[in-house]
Amino acid sequence: MQKTFLAIVSLFVLVSCSEQKSTKNFVLNGNIKGLKKGTIYIQRIKDTLLVPIDTIKIDGDSHFVSEFDLQSSEMLYLFLDRGVTNSVDNNIMFFAEKGTMNLETSLDFFTADAKITGSKNQELYDDYKKVMSRYINQDLDLVEKKFKAFKAGKMDEVSKMEEEQKGILKRKYLYTTNFAVNNSKYEVAPYVALAEIYDINLKYLDTIQKSLSPQVAKSLYGKKLNQFIAERKKIEK
Known part of the structure; x- marks a missing residue:
């Protein structure tokens, strides 16, 4: 009888601990x-x-x-x-x-x-970083080539590479915008908008903000994105 009582008490303690953890x-x-x-x-x-x-x-x-x-x-x-x-x-x-x-x-x-x-957000962010790393590597290659061209006095090549860098930056921004819109049901969407393309043309940020699901729009980064857009609109009036 005593053993049964102790077993019941032990079970109660285990259940209590489990409930505390949850x-x-x-x-x-x-x-x-x-x-x-x-x-x-x-x-x-x-x-x-x-x-x-x-x-x-x-x-x-x-x-x-x-x-x-x-x-x-x-x-x-x-x-x-x-x-x-x-x-x-x-x-x-x-x-x-x-x-x-x-x-x-x-x-x-x-x-x-x-x-x-x-974490689904982490999974999506990992995919995003893989693509972004390609753009970063392309830009770094151009930085190295541009430096060598500058040292050699080949200013025409320097100008050409600067234009190529602008093209890479544009593709990065467009990719990020599309990524955010395509993943608007996840909090990673407003996060990348705030972290990566905060200085993009406001119309793109507006597009991202309007694409967010109601739940994401009410999330931490959804609210921050909405606030950031409102502040930029005041400044840029």
């Missing part, structure tokens, strides 16, 4: 292979500054869990304080959304090895 609407399961000791900070941008949401101490086990309430899908930052060693490779951006996400990487190639799953 009160947070966002869970990040992570693993940084090779990390033995350090501090992880989950951060968000507030008033142009990075502010911490959660702090996790790593001591022996490279696995970690971060749980908190997320009001809206948002680009967050995982910062690693390695403790004994300094590195510029210590910050990973990830597009958080309600539910459970997973983040795996390694200590040696912290940013390059990062694999993030569990």
